[in-house]
Amino acid sequence: MAKITFQLKGARELQRAIAKRPMMMATQTKTIVAKHGALLKTKTAQNMAAAYTAGYSxxxxxxxxxxxxxxxxxxxxxxxxxxYFAYLEYGTRFMSARPTLKPAFTYQSVQFVNDLKKMMK
Structure with missing residues (x-):
């Protein structure tokens, strides 16, 4: 079974700025990471509820x-x-894809980066 991995690599400037900031910045960053992790899980679950509606679901x-x-x-x-999550997310030759995690990640990653940029101001 293939392992599915999504990663968000931050801008190098943002990473350097966070590293140079005091401990308070690290605490704020952890809070933002926790917030968006929870939101990503919620958004993915909502997408799954909407996408997986067949009778066998x-x-x-x-x-x-x-x-x-x-x-x-x-x-x-x-x-x-x-x-079988990979089959649902990407589909098979017999079944069309029902992406749920990737759309949630795409949406939430933009929000995550925006919150990090706000913190840097």
């Missing part, structure tokens, strides 16, 4: 969503843990 993939923090709270991972 049980909600197992939506319930399998988890949020994991690492790197001292500076990194968050939102991921479903059902074995």
């Amino acid at each position: 049980t909600g197992a993939t939506r319930r399998s969503l988890s949020t994991t923090f690492s790197n001292a709270g500076m990194t968050v991972a939102v991921a479903p843990h059902s074995e």
Whole structure:
């Protein structure tokens, strides 16, 4: 089974500015990371509720969503843990794709970067 990974790499200038700021900046950054991790999980679950409406849909993939923090709270991972999520997200030759995580990530990453930029002002 293929492992699906999405990453958002920040602008180098933004990363340098955060590194130069005092500890308060790190606390604010952790708060922003936690906020947008939770929002990403919520948006993904909403997308799943809207996309997975067939009669055989049980909600197992939506319930399998988890949020994991690492790197001292500076990194968050939102991921479903059902074995067949990749098939739902990307489709197969027999089934069309029903993307839920990627659209949520695309939307939330813009909001995340905007909040980081506001913090830098």
